[in-house]
Amino acid sequence: MARIVVLGALGHIGSALIRSPQLIGTGDELVLVDDLTTQRYASLFDLPSTGRYRFVQGDAGALVGSLVDSSVRAVVQLAGASDPGAIAADPALAMSGNLRITRMAIEACGTAGVPLFLPSTTSVYASSGTGLTEEAPVAGTHAYTECKLEEEALLTNAFAQGLQGTIARFGTIVGPSPGMRFHTAVNRFCWQAATGAPLSVWTSALHQVRPYLAIGDAVSLIAQSITSGTWLDSVVNAASFNVTVEEVIASISRVIPDASITRIDSALMNDLSFSVSTSRAAQAGFTCSGTLDAEVARTLALLRGIIPGADTQGSPHA
Numbered sequence: 001m002a003r004i005v006v007l008g009a010l011g012h013i014g015s016a017l018i019r020s021p022q023l024i025g026t027g028d029e030l031v032l033v034d035d036l037t038t039q040r041y042a043s044l045f046d047l048p049s050t051g052r053y054r055f056v057q058g059d060a061g062a063l064v065g066s067l068v069d070s071s072v073r074a075v076v077q078l079a080g081a082s083d084p085g086a087i088a089a090d091p092a093l094a095m096s097g098n099l100r101i102t103r104m105a106i107e108a109c110g111t112a113g114v115p116l117f118l119p120s121t122t123s124v125y126a127s128s129g130t131g132l133t134e135e136a137p138v139a140g141t142h143a144y145t146e147c148k149l150e151e152e153a154l155l156t157n158a159f160a161q162g163l164q165g166t167i168a169r170f171g172t173i174v175g176p177s178p179g180m181r182f183h184t185a186v187n188r189f190c191w192q193a194a195t196g197a198p199l200s201v202w203t204s205a206l207h208q209v210r211p212y213l214a215i216g217d218a219v220s221l222i223a224q225s226i227t228s229g230t231w232l233d234s235v236v237n238a239a240s241f242n243v244t245v246e247e248v249i250a251s252i253s254r255v256i257p258d259a260s261i262t263r264i265d266s267a268l269m270n271d272l273s274f275s276v277s278t279s280r281a282a283q284a285g286f287t288c289s290g291t292l293d294a295e296v297a298r299t300l301a302l303l304r305g306i307i308p309g310a311d312t313q314g315s316p317h318a
């Protein structure tokens with residue numbers, strides 16, 4: 001029986017991926033590896049009965065070598081610290097955590113001849129502009145992006161030696177999943193609006209355009225890569241839409257009209273404003289369909305029980 005190994009399977013992206021009908025439809029055993037650092041036990045609740053699952057609790061870097069052999073269809077490396085703010089405060093989280101896990105995954109996949117899917121981030125881009133391609137300048141401006149670029153370099157080097165795989169530079173993920181987190185822009189704003197707090201917008205960010213990726217599109221990209229065996233052996237941008245923070249706030253305000261904002265400074269703040277090109281992804285057959293309004297509405301609908309004035313049977317302020 002074939003297997004698909006998902007490292008960091010209980011996180012925001014992983015908890016949606018492991019429920020993907022496309023992945024489940026392969027009939028493969030889905031091997032879910034997570035050390036529960038972030039305590040997302042709930043990601044394992046109510047898994048589809050059609051799925052064949054095995055959960056392995058522990059450090060993904062230590063385990064991946066023993067889990068990957070030639071019967072594995074693909075490995076997806078989602079494990080590690082994902083909060084840029086926490087990583088800025090403790091860079092070792094990324095360098096001795098994420099980078100180590102990715103190195104071990106590359107080694108295991110290389111030995112067994114198994115493709116590897118690695119998400120990176122569009123935050124590595126270092127210039128403003130419209131439709132930045134994968135060749136646009138990049139820079140490790142803080143520990144999170146520095147680590148991502150090192151992971152990209154390790155895997156790119158492995159591609160040159162024959163390993164198959166894809167490095168997808170994901171826009172900020174928007175939309176809900178069973179193991180979702182609320183530390184990234186849109187999700188955090190939804191949480192703040194739902195709890196009656198002002199939306200904490202970085203001082204220079206209101207008019208900055210940035211790329212976002214709907215959770216469903218992230219899952220489709222990974223699942224389609226695996227099921228179709230489409231490996232680009234390179235970096236590819238993944239974004240559903242490019243919008244300003246102002247547009248995000250407008251979208252939330254359509255659901256919660258009295259949402260207010262407060263401006264804050266952050267060490268992660270920069271003046272860049274950019275959208276990314278998704279032509280390379282489209283050429284490979286990967287398309288996105290998620291929209292900002294739909295993902296915001298889906299997220300706020302989950303929280304409607306705590307939104308003052310919400311109709312608990314329907315949408316907030318429906």
Ligand SMILES: NC(=O)c1ccc[n+]([C@@H]2O[C@H](COP(=O)([O-])OP(=O)(O)OC[C@H]3O[C@@H](n4cnc5c(N)ncnc54)[C@H](O)[C@@H]3O)[C@@H](O)[C@H]2O)c1
Binds near residue numbers: 007081119181
């Ligand atoms: N969420 C986003 O907006 C976004 C955007 C771009 C790229 N990415 C990247 O995608 C990947 C997954 O992101 P996410 O949002 O699902 O993150 P997440 O933090 O929600 O999930 C990570 C999971 O890894 C687990 N984990 C941590 N250390 C581990 C270890 N040593 N061994 C095993 N498991 C471990 C955690 O318990 C958690 O369940 C990350 O590399 C992240 O940088 C995420």
